[in-house]
Amino acid sequence: MTPQDLFQYLLRLGDNTLVLGHRTSEWCGTGPVLEEDIALANTALDLIGQTQMWLGYAGEVESEGRSADDLAMLRDVWDFRNVLLVEQPNGDFGQTMMRQFLFDLWHDLMLANLQKSADPRIAEIAEKASKEVRYHLERSTDTVVGLGDGSPESHRRMQAALNLLWPYVGELFVPDDIDAAAVAAGIGPDPAGIGAQYRNLADEVMARATLAIPSDPFAHKGGKSGFRHTEHLGHMLTEMQWLQRAYPGATW
Amino acid sequence: MVKTQPSIAEIWTWLDAVPDPEIPVVSVVDLGIVRGVAREGGKIVVTITPTYSGCPATSVISFEVERALREKGLEDVELRRQLSPAWTTDWIARKGRDKLEEYGIAPPSPAGGPERCPRCGERDLERISQFGSTPCKAQWRCKSCLEPFDYFKCI
Structure with missing residues (x-):
């Protein structure tokens, strides 16, 4: 795998955790109940911590002196390599937890492979x-099941969230040249290979949650290649990067 | 001036006096955060592992460890971060577990939840939340004395 390809591969990992971590942190202080507010903030913290490791390594591989902070705060939308799923807005609490579950399930399978x-x-x-x-997945699974198989109102909202977000799941499993290079070098798994496992586990959880996965296989793409992000990422970066843009080099 | 070099065991004792910034009742050694102390030439190398990757206390811990050793007169100190093997609550020493419980935090248990209420000792407990005030803790409640308490998550 060339250093350029490895750099891109690491950006994908780090940008997924960065963008979802920031999105999740938007709940801080506004969670539906105190315990959930704390859980969301803790999840965001874990994801940002993982981002520091992924983007820190990405910067070393790139060898142009960029730190994890530089990569997070000083790139524009077209240089981000996260999947479209994680940049989608929070919506209500149920939608946030559905997004979390759909990502956690992939994340858990992906990390199990990356350990090798x-x-x-x-x-x-x-x-x-x-x-x-593993801990995030346990919580998001419980919440999706609890709200899906809950009151008529919570069930309706969770089904709406699944309908909205499922078309963003497919991108996680569509391989491209960089994935192929990672597979050839023994660096990472074949995304399509994880897909079948993911679907089985998702079916099982959605059955318990009394929710139906949409039958249309259409998948939005363009996040991990950077070809076309949704409009939401730019708005998110405007807020996330504001301090470094307005006061370049500011530290405390 | 001739300085006598401290032994590695002595340095461990000094490190055992450095409190965890979030849970000051236990030391960084009690928590298993310090993974190794070694002498490399004239330099002392302390290996530290983070508990949770995003734990804000990690940088404070590194700072406090370095300061403690410098205060003891060690000048050439290097801190190394080690990720693998990943930190596990199995590394919390017996002494650390006892101190946590005494402080009101139920120590981690492989059963996935606290063994007993750290206040009254009863075993009829319920989980309030998987997460708590710091990344390493969850919130539980004792159904006997009705007090909520922190549980040190088992990972």
Whole structure:
């Protein structure tokens, strides 16, 4: 795998956790109940911590002196490599937790594979992150089941969230040249290979949640290649990057 | 001036006096955050592992460890971060577990929840939330004395 490809691969991992971490942190202080507010903030913190490891390594691989902070705060939309799913707005609490579940399930399977990576640095970051993600998945699964199989109103909202977000799931499993290079080098798994496992597990959870996965296989794409993000990412970055843009180099 | 070099065991004792910034009743050694102390030439290398990757206390811990060793007169100190093997609550020493419980935090248990209420000792407990005031804790409640308490998550 060329350093350029590896850099892109690491940006994908780090941008997923960065964008979802920031999105989740938007709930801080506004959660539906105190315990959920704290849980959301803790999840965001774990994801930002993982971002520091992924983007820190990405900067080293790139060898142009960019730190994790530089990569997070000083790139524009077209340089982000996260999947479209994680940049989608929070919506209501149910929609946020549906997005979290759909991502956590992939994240958990992905990290389990990355622990076997031929790149020792990737393997050790995956080992660390996977303990945290297992915990996220446990919580988001319980919440999706609880709200899906809850009151008529919570069920209606969770089905609406699944209908809205499911078309963004497919992108996680569509391989491209960079994925192929990672597979060839033993660095990462074939995304399509994880897809079948994901679907089985998602079916099982949605059955318990009494929710129906949409039958239309259409998938939005363009996030992980950077070809076409949704309009939401730019708005999110405007807020996330504001301080470094307005006061370049500010520290405390 | 001739300085005598402290032994590695002595340095461990000094580190055992550095409190965790979030839970000051236990030391960074009690929590298993310090993974190794070694002498490399004239330099002392302390290996530290983060509990949670986003835990804001990690940088404070590194700062406090370095300061503690400098205060003891060690000048050449290097801190190394180690991710693998990933930190686990199994590394919390017996002494650390006892101190946590005494402080009102139920120590981690492989059963996935606290063994007993750290206040009254009863075992009829319920989980309030998987997460708590710091990344390493969850919130539980004792149904006997009705008091909520922190539980140190088992990972």
